[in-house]
Amino acid sequence: QKEVEQNSGPLSVPEGAIASLNCTYSDRGSQSFFWYRQYSGKSPELIMFIYSNGDKEDGRFTAQLNKASQYVSLLIRDSQPSDSATYLCAVNSGGYQKVTFGIGTKLQVIP
């Protein structure tokens, strides 16, 4: 069974610090990787996606992918209280646009 593993947290970081969120996946054939942000009571919002090994940066967000280690991470620089949310890692195994979601990591940014 294809699995996506995340630490449910909560992960607490002070305002202005770097938040590091991690995710591992079991299917070595996975091809596309996504990070969603979900505020309490709201639907998931896509914030980053990455397909190739290495880093991808978008503003304060950096997604990192290491296919050899089956590991994907999300770094949030200069964390703000508004970043407090649950971050869901999702993985697509290719050939079909269906993704598997992790349980999500709850991030708390302390002012």
Added chain:
Amino acid sequence: SAVISQKPSRDICQRGTSLTIQCQVDSQVTMMFWYRQQPGQSLTLIATANQGSEATYESGFVIDKFPISRPNLTFSTLTVSNMSPEDSSIYLCSGVGQGITEQYFGPGTRLTVT
């Protein structure tokens, strides 16, 4: 990105009844999906809504309980049938555009079964 709307946003239903949730996308999408998210849990895929044909259900979900329609490229419905309190959850519609793999979600329908 696609803008997705759902109706109703929330409902409280009695055991044994059925509720139909509507999902509308503002642009044509190649794939539409229905998810369930129970309190404190991640998203669980119920089925893929196929245009003009029967939906493709994931393990543990059956058509008699969750009938799905998708009459065109921008609209789909999910019915939760013969509801029990265990069906209380948030139901989410999502879509994927042509040539991409990123999924976008509707605002969700919060269902409470009493």
